[in-house]
Amino acid sequence: MDSIAIVGGATLNGEIPISGAKNSAIKLMVASLLTDEPLRLTNMPRLADTRFLGKLMQHLGTRIEERDGEAGPETLLHTPEILSHFAPYDLVRQMRASFNVLGPLVARNGQAKVSLPGGCTIGARPVDLHLRAIEALGAQIDLHEGYVYAQAPRGLRGAEITFPFVSVGATEHAMLAAVLARGETVLNNAACEPEIEDLAICLNAMGARISGAGSPTILITGVDRLGGTTHAVISDRIEAGTYAVAAAMAGGEVRLTNTRPDLIEALLVKLEEAGVGVERTLDGVIIRRNGARLKSVDIDTAPYPGFATDLQAQFMALMTLADGESVIRETIFENRFMHAPELARLGADIAVSGGEARVQGVDHLEGAQVMATDLRASVSLVIAALAARGSTRVSRVYHLDRGFERLEEKLNACGANVRRIKGAGSADE
Ligand code: EPZ
Numbered sequence: 064m065d066s067i068a069i070v071g072g073a074t075l076n077g078e079i080p081i082s083g084a085k086n087s088a089i090k091l092m093v094a095s096l097l098t099d100e101p102l103r104l105t106n107m108p109r110l111a112d113t114r115f116l117g118k119l120m121q122h123l124g125t126r127i128e129e130r131d132g133e134a135g136p137e138t139l140l141h142t143p144e145i146l147s148h149f150a151p152y153d154l155v156r157q158m159r160a161s162f163n164v165l166g167p168l169v170a171r172n173g174q175a176k177v178s179l180p181g182g183c184t185i186g187a188r189p190v191d192l193h194l195r196a197i198e199a200l201g202a203q204i205d206l207h208e209g210y211v212y213a214q215a216p217r218g219l220r221g222a223e224i225t226f227p228f229v230s231v232g233a234t235e236h237a238m239l240a241a242v243l244a245r246g247e248t249v250l251n252n253a254a255c256e257p258e259i260e261d262l263a264i265c266l267n268a269m270g271a272r273i274s275g276a277g278s279p280t281i282l283i284t285g286v287d288r289l290g291g292t293t294h295a296v297i298s299d300r301i302e303a304g305t306y307a308v309a310a311a312m313a314g315g316e317v318r319l320t321n322t323r324p325d326l327i328e329a330l331l332v333k334l335e336e337a338g339v340g341v342e343r344t345l346d347g348v349i350i351r352r353n354g355a356r357l358k359s360v361d362i363d364t365a366p367y368p369g370f371a372t373d374l375q376a377q378f379m380a381l382m383t384l385a386d387g388e389s390v391i392r393e394t395i396f397e398n399r400f401m402h403a404p405e406l407a408r409l410g411a412d413i414a415v416s417g418g419e420a421r422v423q424g425v426d427h428l429e430g431a432q433v434m435a436t437d438l439r440a441s442v443s444l445v446i447a448a449l450a451a452r453g454s455t456r457v458s459r460v461y462h463l464d465r466g467f468e469r470l471e472e473k474l475n476a477c478g479a480n481v482r483r484i485k486g487a488g489s490a491d492e
Contacts, residue, residue, distance in 0.1 A: 071428075079320070082321075096171060107136045166200075166239045170219055192227070220244050225252055250281040298326065376440045384450060405434060440462070
């Protein structure tokens with residue numbers, strides 16, 4: 064299994080182009096199941112997660128072609144007919160969001176058998192809200208032996224659905240099912256994440272009638288059929304935020320392009336409070352830090368437009384070298400501090416109690432061998448290692464490959480010293 068070696072101490076200077084958003088791309092790919100016409104997605108990130116989902120969709124009947132378009136990587140998806148309504152455990156467990164094929168399969172095909180995704184390292188992550196939404200749209204749902212059986216032989220019908228709390232996945236799943244349901248659907252307490260709006264823009268271009276996406280109330284008027292379209296995947300705000308924090312950690316001046324500052328405004332405000340220079344530009348943001356010590360800042364994760372849980376680990380890494388104590392509260396997932404003991408191996412001083420971590424800034428970090436536990440946790444270790452003395456080896460980097468495209472290349476182009484070591488495994492595992 065690959066690992067990554069980072070020699071700390073270099074400042075970062077240069078430009079990092081941000082890729083298309085993983086968490087949008089994988090929902091947009093699923094939208095192809097709703098139409099027999101081709102869907103062309105541009106600004107596509109090339110990641111392990113899009114490959115995992117691609118494998119499942121090919122099994123369901125989607126033809127997938129990845130190619131280099133004029134404006135960068137693109138993927139053509141075409142599902143002339145649903146060849147199977149069965150999403151097996153082996154294909155779903157590799158990537159939880161694969162579960163979102165359930166709604167489109169029932170909407171187009173009247174039935175689906177989809178594996179429950181199971182838990183993951185950041186929390187139990189149930190799918191009860193997804194199931195309640197699909198049921199409210201008229202599907203009969205049964206659970207047997209780890210599988211969800213959904214049936215709606217006469218099609219889905221619109222409904223008013225009020226989510227008890229905000230769920231990105233359940234909001235997207237309900238949208239993906241309701242676009243082909245008869246009549247009107249109202250989603251109350253919907254997630255407002257930019258990826259929801261991106262999905263709505265694409266579905267509307269395919270012929271759907273969705274309004275209010277990006278606000279807590281979404282209105283969907285069902286249509287009989289959807290067609291194909293070309294859609295550019297929104298910029299990856301978590302990748303942009305990650306490199307913003309990396310630049311703040313290492314010092315220097317980095318220009319992030321192909322993104323939008325409003326997507327990471329909650330983070331930018333916290334970086335400014337910590338003493339980092341932030342300049343919002345038309346196509347991104349410039350992050351500057353001249354080496355002065357950072358101030359400690361508290362954060363609470365929250366649904367968008369609050370501070371993203373997917374940037375919590377990275378910000379914690381930054382706070383390990385700030386002056387004083389920073390209190391970090393994780394309110395979205397119950398077990399999302401697994402990076403804390405690994406950061407401690409680099410010399411960080413972090414006390415975790417329930418959903419709260421107290422980070423006491425230290426004078427310096429020192430390179431060590433550490434282990435990635437999930438996607439965002441692993442990149443927080445890379446960020447810490449950029450500023451640590453000596454070299455750090457991060458094992459289990461397959462987590463990183465799920466969501467960061469060409470990470471070493473992008474960081475090294477700005478002067479970092481990050482190297483992938485192929486197949487170095489046993490001692491790390
Ligand atoms: C999405 O996960 C993202 N994943 C996550 O990013 C992100 O952390 C999360 O939203 C929050 O922003 C994708 O888009 C693929 P939720 P999702 O449903 O949709 C609970 C990354 O690193 N819940 O908003 O699964 C759930 O357990 C990933 O890229 C239920 O209880 O998140 C959590 O505590 C990690 N029942 C909370 O709601 C349900 O049916 C919010 O989860 C659904 C969710």
